[in-house]
Amino acid sequence: MRTPRTLTARLVVTAVALVAAVSLLIALVTTLAIRSSLLDRLDEDVRSSVRIGQGPGGGRGDDGPPPGLDPRNLGPGTLVSVIDGSGDASGTDGVVLTPEYAGKRQLSSSALEELADVPVDGDVHAVDLPAVGRYRVAAVASADGSTLVTGLPTREVDETVTTLVGYEALLVLLGLGLAAGLGTVVVRRQLRPLNEVAATADRVSRLPLSSGEIDLGEGVPDHLTDERTEVGRVGAALDSLLVHVESSLGARYRSEQQVRQFVADASHELRTPLATIHGYAELSRRTPDDPVALSGALTKVETETDRMSALVEDLLLLARLDSGRPLERDEVDVTLLLLESVTDARVLAPAHHWRLDLPDEPVTVTGDVHRLHQVVRNLLGNARAHTPPGTTVTVAAAAAGDRVRVSVHDDGPGLPPELVPRAFERFTRGDSSRTRASGGAGLGLSLVAAIADAHGGSVEVDTRPGSTTFVVALPR
Numbered sequence: 001m002r003t004p005r006t007l008t009a010r011l012v013v014t015a016v017a018l019v020a021a022v023s024l025l026i027a028l029v030t031t032l033a034i035r036s037s038l039l040d041r042l043d044e045d046v047r048s049s050v051r052i053g054q055g056p057g058g059g060r061g062d063d064g065p066p067p068g069l070d071p072r073n074l075g076p077g078t079l080v081s082v083i084d085g086s087g088d089a090s091g092t093d094g095v096v097l098t099p100e101y102a103g104k105r106q107l108s109s110s111a112l113e114e115l116a117d118v119p120v121d122g123d124v125h126a127v128d129l130p131a132v133g134r135y136r137v138a139a140v141a142s143a144d145g146s147t148l149v150t151g152l153p154t155r156e157v158d159e160t161v162t163t164l165v166g167y168e169a170l171l172v173l174l175g176l177g178l179a180a181g182l183g184t185v186v187v188r189r190q191l192r193p194l195n196e197v198a199a200t201a202d203r204v205s206r207l208p209l210s211s212g213e214i215d216l217g218e219g220v221p222d223h224l225t226d227e228r229t230e231v232g233r234v235g236a237a238l239d240s241l242l243v244h245v246e247s248s249l250g251a252r253y254r255s256e257q258q259v260r261q262f263v264a265d266a267s268h269e270l271r272t273p274l275a276t277i278h279g280y281a282e283l284s285r286r287t288p289d290d291p292v293a294l295s296g297a298l299t300k301v302e303t304e305t306d307r308m309s310a311l312v313e314d315l316l317l318l319a320r321l322d323s324g325r326p327l328e329r330d331e332v333d334v335t336l337l338l339l340e341s342v343t344d345a346r347v348l349a350p351a352h353h354w355r356l357d358l359p360d361e362p363v364t365v366t367g368d369v370h371r372l373h374q375v376v377r378n379l380l381g382n383a384r385a386h387t388p389p390g391t392t393v394t395v396a397a398a399a400a401g402d403r404v405r406v407s408v409h410d411d412g413p414g415l416p417p418e419l420v421p422r423a424f425e426r427f428t429r430g431d432s433s434r435t436r437a438s439g440g441a442g443l444g445l446s447l448v449a450a451i452a453d454a455h456g457g458s459v460e461v462d463t464r465p466g467s468t469t470f471v472v473a474l475p476r
Contacts, residue, residue: 008191012183019179020172027168034164038157039136043124046138049078049150050122079135081107081115083147107132115139115149127151134158197235200242266315273304273311280304314443321450327368334363334372334397334404341376342395351389357396365404365474371451372474378444379408379470387412399476403457406472415463423461424449448472 005013107115111129118125118139128134137151280297287294335358346354365372376395383393387410394409415423424445448470452459457474 007194008184008187011187011191012180015183015187016176016180020176023172023175027165027172031161031164031168035157035161038160039154042136042152042154042157046124046136046150046152047122049152050138050140050148077153079107079129079132079137079149079151079153081112081149082142083112083116083139083149084145118149120147126154193232194234266311270308270311273308276304277301277308311443314447318443318447318450321454327371327454329366330369332365332367332369332372334365334406335359336362337369337373337376338395338397338406341373341380344377345380345384345393349384349389352384352387353390353392355392355394357394359398363397363399363404365455365476367455367474368451371454375448375451375472376406376408378448379472382444382470383408383410383412383468402476404474404476406474407469409467409469411466412468414465414468415461420461420463424459 107129108131111132114127114129115137118127118137120139120141122138122140124136124138126134127137134154135151136154137149139147139149142148280300284294284297338356338358342354342356345352380393380395383391387393391410391412394407396407396409398405449459452472452474455474457472459470459472462469462471
């Protein structure tokens with residue numbers, strides 16, 4: 001199984017491959033250009049040797065040069081050959097000049113045959129002569145009908161090109177090594193921010209997130225969240241993800257705590273009436289012949305049963321609202337609903353001053369009339385239970401755009417500051433600063449919030465000593 005390459009390795013290999021490709025291309029072009037230039041100069045020397053190599057003529061001795069050639073005008077290493085007009089190789093003679101003419105080198109018959117095949121056009125041609133080497137030669141016709149062939153060896157050009165290729169290979173290898181070393185350092189430096197982002201993600205992945213209160217600690221450092229860079233965009237995305245995860249896990253933890261608290265509070269609220277019922281049932285069993293005690297016990301059992309039934313009904317309603325069960329959708333006359341609710345409140349609490357502030361035209365919404373009636377009843381009951389006699393309670397309704405606002409205002413002592421954030425949580429009760437206890441389970445305002453939310457609305461409270469206002473906003 002192949003070991004996966006790291007991003008650093010892949011980037012370095014890619015950079016080295018690019019450097020190698022560019023270096024080889026430059027070396028190839030340079031070599032070809034220099035070789036072409038050297039061959040052009042050599043060809044020009046060959047043409048010059050043809051022009052200057054012809055002397056005034058003369059016979060050919062056994063050890064002399066071919067007829068028509070003056071070796072004093074030709075450089076060492078020059079090839080000269082004269083081919084007679086018959087084209088027969090037996091009538092061909094040729095030598096390669098050395099620094100001293102006495103050291104001339106006779107050409108072999110096979111080499112002379114190669115020269116005999118050179119086109120007589122004055123152009124330079126490449127030939128490979130046996131036992132002599134590679135030459136650049138040119139052939140021209142003489143006045144006596146013979147052919148003069150002269151040429152220069154390509155050995156110096158080949159050696160120069162070979163040396164150049166060797167140096168280029170060495171420089172390419174050194175360049176690749178340097179590119180690999182510097183590339184590794186530069187790539188690791190450039191990827192350091194990405195490694196820091198990965199380290200943050202790894203740290204978070206090792207935290208216990210299954211239970212308990214979650215604290216992810218510091219997120220991605222600010223210098224890694226610059227969205228103008230690729231790593232910055234990754235860091236910003238991870239930082240946003242961590243914030244979202246932390247808020248979600250925090251919400252889950254708070255929900256779990258609320259469920260635990262809800263179960264504990266519900267158990268406590270149910271335990272009290274059950275204990276009362278159990279006590280009076282035992283009392284009635286002990287005094288079966290005392291009609292007064294028996295009647296009182298049954299009355300108390302009935303009272304506690306009603307209280308427990310009301311609590312269970314409220315809990316069931318909250319459960320139905322939490323599950324998203326749809327409510328009835330009818331046209332509800334909010335004006336008439338407030339009139340009826342305030343009328344009932346005046347009967348239940350005549351010591352309070354109840355006022356209505358309603359518009360001239362009826363205000364209506366679409367919703368569940370029974371649940372909306374429960375909202376108003378709970379708000380009025382809250383004002384009645386937690387304010388002293390003589391408090392003025394003002395109930396108002398107004399239509400504003402696509403919303404209907406129902407408000408209940410009182411000039412009582414107000415909510416305690418520490419209670420305001422939890423006013424709409426379940427089993428939240430006011431303390432004695434709002435006078436007498438109502439004996440409720442603390443579900444009234446939570447039901448108001450749940451019913452308003454189920455209608456697509458909201459509820460809020462503004463409280464201070466001498467002024468408390470609950471406002472329910474509902475879509476029309």
